[in-house]
Amino acid sequence: xxxxxxxxxxxxxxxxxxxxxxxxxxLWIPKDRKGWTAALSAVGLVVVLGLTLARGxxxxxxxxxxxxxxxxxxxxxxxxxxxxxxxxxxxxxxxKRMELERGEYYPLLLIAISGMMLMTYxxxxxxxxxxxxxxxxPLYIMAxxxxxxxxxxxxxLKYFLLGSFASGLVLYGVALLFGASGHTxxxxxxxxxxxxxxxQALFLxxxxxxxxxxxxxxxxxxxxxxxxxxxxxAPSPATAFMSVGAKAAGFAAxxxxxxxxxPSLSDDLTPILWALAAITMVVGNVLAISQKNIKRLLAxxxxxxxxxxxxxxxPYANAEVSSDSIAAMLFYLLAYTLTTFGAxxxxxxxxxxxxxxxxxxxxxxxGKRHPWLGLAMTIFMLSFTGxxxxxxxxxxxxxxxxxxxxxxxxxxxxGLLTSVVSAFYYLRVVVVMYxxxxxxxxxxxxxxNLTALLAAAVVVGLAFIPGSVLDLAxxxxxxxx
Amino acid sequence: xxxxxxxxxIFILVALFVPAIAITFAAILSxxxxxxxxxSAYECGxxxxxxxxxxxxxxxxxxxxxxxxFDVEIVFLYPFAIAYxxxxxxxxxxxxxxxxxxxxxxVYIWRKGELEWA
Amino acid sequence: xxxxxxxxxxxxxxTLVSAVLVVTLRRTMSSALLxxxxxxxxxxxxxxxxxxxxxxxxxxxxxxxxxxxILFVVMLTRSVMDTSEPQVHKNWxxxxxxxxxxxxxxxxxxSSWQAFPQVQxxxxxxxxxxxxxxxxxxxxxxxxxxxxxxxSILLVATMIGAVYIASERKGEE
Numbered sequence: 001x002x003x004x005x006x007x008x009x010x011x012x013x014x015x016x017x018x019x020x021x022x023x024x025x026x027l028w029i030p031k032d033r034k035g036w037t038a039a040l041s042a043v044g045l046v047v048v049l050g051l052t053l054a055r056g057x058x059x060x061x062x063x064x065x066x067x068x069x070x071x072x073x074x075x076x077x078x079x080x081x082x083x084x085x086x087x088x089x090x091x092x093x094x095x096k097r098m099e100l101e102r103g104e105y106y107p108l109l110l111i112a113i114s115g116m117m118l119m120t121y122x123x124x125x126x127x128x129x130x131x132x133x134x135x136x137x138p139l140y141i142m143a144x145x146x147x148x149x150x151x152x153x154x155x156x157l158k159y160f161l162l163g164s165f166a167s168g169l170v171l172y173g174v175a176l177l178f179g180a181s182g183h184t185x186x187x188x189x190x191x192x193x194x195x196x197x198x199x200q201a202l203f204l205x206x207x208x209x210x211x212x213x214x215x216x217x218x219x220x221x222x223x224x225x226x227x228x229x230x231x232x233x234a235p236s237p238a239t240a241f242m243s244v245g246a247k248a249a250g251f252a253a254x255x256x257x258x259x260x261x262x263p264s265l266s267d268d269l270t271p272i273l274w275a276l277a278a279i280t281m282v283v284g285n286v287l288a289i290s291q292k293n294i295k296r297l298l299a300x301x302x303x304x305x306x307x308x309x310x311x312x313x314x315p316y317a318n319a320e321v322s323s324d325s326i327a328a329m330l331f332y333l334l335a336y337t338l339t340t341f342g343a344x345x346x347x348x349x350x351x352x353x354x355x356x357x358x359x360x361x362x363x364x365x366x367g368k369r370h371p372w373l374g375l376a377m378t379i380f381m382l383s384f385t386g387x388x389x390x391x392x393x394x395x396x397x398x399x400x401x402x403x404x405x406x407x408x409x410x411x412x413x414x415g416l417l418t419s420v421v422s423a424f425y426y427l428r429v430v431v432v433m434y435x436x437x438x439x440x441x442x443x444x445x446x447x448x449n450l451t452a453l454l455a456a457a458v459v460v461g462l463a464f465i466p467g468s469v470l471d472l473a474x475x476x477x478x479x480x481x
Numbered sequence: 482x483x484x485x486x487x488x489x490x491i492f493i494l495v496a497l498f499v500p501a502i503a504i505t506f507a508a509i510l511s512x513x514x515x516x517x518x519x520x521s522a523y524e525c526g527x528x529x530x531x532x533x534x535x536x537x538x539x540x541x542x543x544x545x546x547x548x549x550x551f552d553v554e555i556v557f558l559y560p561f562a563i564a565y566x567x568x569x570x571x572x573x574x575x576x577x578x579x580x581x582x583x584x585x586x587x588v589y590i591w592r593k594g595e596l597e598w599a
Numbered sequence: 600x601x602x603x604x605x606x607x608x609x610x611x612x613x614t615l616v617s618a619v620l621v622v623t624l625r626r627t628m629s630s631a632l633l634x635x636x637x638x639x640x641x642x643x644x645x646x647x648x649x650x651x652x653x654x655x656x657x658x659x660x661x662x663x664x665x666x667x668x669i670l671f672v673v674m675l676t677r678s679v680m681d682t683s684e685p686q687v688h689k690n691w692x693x694x695x696x697x698x699x700x701x702x703x704x705x706x707x708x709x710s711s712w713q714a715f716p717q718v719q720x721x722x723x724x725x726x727x728x729x730x731x732x733x734x735x736x737x738x739x740x741x742x743x744x745x746x747x748x749x750x751s752i753l754l755v756a757t758m759i760g761a762v763y764i765a766s767e768r769k770g771e772e
Contacts, residue, residue: 114752141756199708545668
């Protein structure tokens with residue numbers, strides 16, 4: 001570990017170290033002063049964000065090429081770090097309100113973000129696996145953070161069992177790829193594939209196992225079964241953080257590994273990806289219609305969003321389209337992150353003790369009584385649907401256009417139709433908020449409010465300059481290749 | 482190389498057979514005079530109440546898990562100790578860092594009072 | 600048949616049979632004890648592959664710690680010796696079918712692969728050197744220094760999780 005190597009991954013080193021420092025500091029912070037732990041963690045995230053931005057997107061390798069820092073990693077790291085800040089903002093008041101205030105939440109969050117950042121750097125399958133574990137383990141615990149609540153326990157257990165199963169599949173895939181080529185590093189794998197010395201059948205089998213493992217993490221049908229229960233059972237701030245972090249990290253791994261290593265397997269993989277994307281979009285959207293609980297609704301919505309993201313990934317092996325495809329996915333991940341955190345910020349203010357205030361019907365009258373929150377929620381629902389003047393619209397626009405560009409018009413049509421279906425349940429929330437009488441109790445907190453309003457402002461604001469955001473994403477991709 | 486392991490294999494076989502032989506001999510040679518008192522579980526003292534399959538305290542689990550974590554640590558340290566003479570100062574510092582991070586975990590458990598049996 | 604092959608067949612048979620029993624027996628305690636036997640069989644296989652270190656690790660970690668942990672967990676459950684729950688899921692044959700297909704596919708693939716011996720790497724003869732090489736690779740920045748340090752963070756996260764989930768929270772209720 002030379003100084004140069006460390007310097008290359010400095011943000012990650014600082015973050016991981018800081019998580020241990022926060023863990024220790026929290027032990028001496030009195031029980032009623034856990035705000036200090038939250039503040040310490042937030043300061044750490046801001047510093048790491050600064051370090052990440054200061055380093056920029058120059059391509060650097062470290063640790064014998066097992067990690068690769070580039071624009072792709074930079075772009076996703078910013079999403080994760082900002083997501084972490086939002087995660088802390090959402091968690092602080094909620095944990096206090098629900099009598100869950102324990103300092104461990106924040107170091108666990110920091111460790112999870114370290115795992116996600118490591119995932120974006122990974123240039124070796126061993127690192128991919130370690131990063132997957134490092135980000136998943138804290139999330140399992142965060143899902144079960146409301147220990148004495150049966151639903152939360154169930155969520156943690158389900159997430160843990162299926163998550164470990166998925167990790168096992170990834171590990172098996174890595175083992176087969178190693179068996180096929182004698183390499184775990186991505187460049188080595190690429191070279192063996194090019195030279196044709198590896199075993200094609202094992203390669204394909206390994207790639208399929210990796211795909212299944214990552215599909216579990218990102219919630220792609222038919223590997224989505226855990227999502228509704230886990231999303232509903234986990235404490236809301238943990239759900240918000242996991243729905244962004246785990247998904248973005250899963251897609252990061254999928255993009256990095258598949259685009260780098262497996263383009264030559266595209267004949268076999270493309271039909272599979274096509275089918276997965278189509279079935280995910282259909283199942284996610286159709287099942288969301290009948291949901292009455294807002295957390296379950298967003299869980300199915302999150303499955304559907306994975307389908308849209310995967311749709312743009314189908315032409316990954318087509319060299320002309322693949323950079324557009326990844327740029328569109330990165331763009332959409334940004335839109336998804338902002339919209340998701342915003343929507344959960346509203347949900348968290350609506351949630352009362354004993355899991356009340358979580359039905360869609362409870363939102364009656366929110367638009368009239370709390371116009372700002374109502375407006376913010378409306379913006380998020382419109383952005384999820386993909387209505388113009390929101391970031392979500394441009395996100396879906398770019399996803400659909402890459403799918404068409406790659407020659408998958410049928411898939412894009414399925415996406416378009418399911419988007420129309422999704423309008424039904426997203427807009428139902430808006431209708432309930434404005435058209436039905438009611439006076440929902442709202443537990444306002446300035447940090448949660450700030451998250452909601454800031455997210456709403458950015459979702460609308462960036463919609464006016466989608467081109468420059470897409471340019472950023474395109475730059476990130478150019479450096480990936 | 483494998484020859485070393487054959488000795489262990491032979492040792493295991495012998496270890497398995499010695500008690501088996503002893504028990505068999507005892508069964509063959511001993512006279513059998515059954516009686517109610519002889520066949521009861523406890524010749525003297527109270528009959529036990531309830532089942533012996535009781536639910537354990539969850540603290541056993543925490544101890545076992547903490548033990549597991551430090552057991553894994555030993556596995557990492559063993560090859561390092563073998564290679565110690567050939568390592569640079571930097572490598573040793575890395576291992577110290579590794580240990581310090583794990584000590585942080587130990588401090589956490591200690592401070593939380595999980596090491597006290599209660 | 601050489602002596603090594605006999606040892607392999609016996610160890611493999613013990614491993615497989617006890618592994619099947621682990622999942623089919625209805626008493627959790629018996630399953631947990633058979634798991635120990637399975638793990639022991641795997642460690643014999645490691646020895647046959649001349650991976651002595653892993654054989655020892657297998658005994659030290661998996662039998663010494665993981666199996667002990669599992670025994671404690673079994674003793675934590677309410678009905679240790681309860682046999683009333685059905686042991687097999689109604690779709691067990693589907694799982695068996697998938698496993699069989701995977702097994703056949705792997706056997707066919709590997710046995711028909713001409714270049715397989717090329718991928719194999721020679722094992723250094725002296726196990727002491729082997730272990731020293733492992734030790735050096737673990738802390739070598741060009742080897743596994745990063746995974747090594749990441750593992751320590753992972754272990755700490757595990758400890759936090761275990762303590763958080765399982766602690767009885769004295770005096771907090």
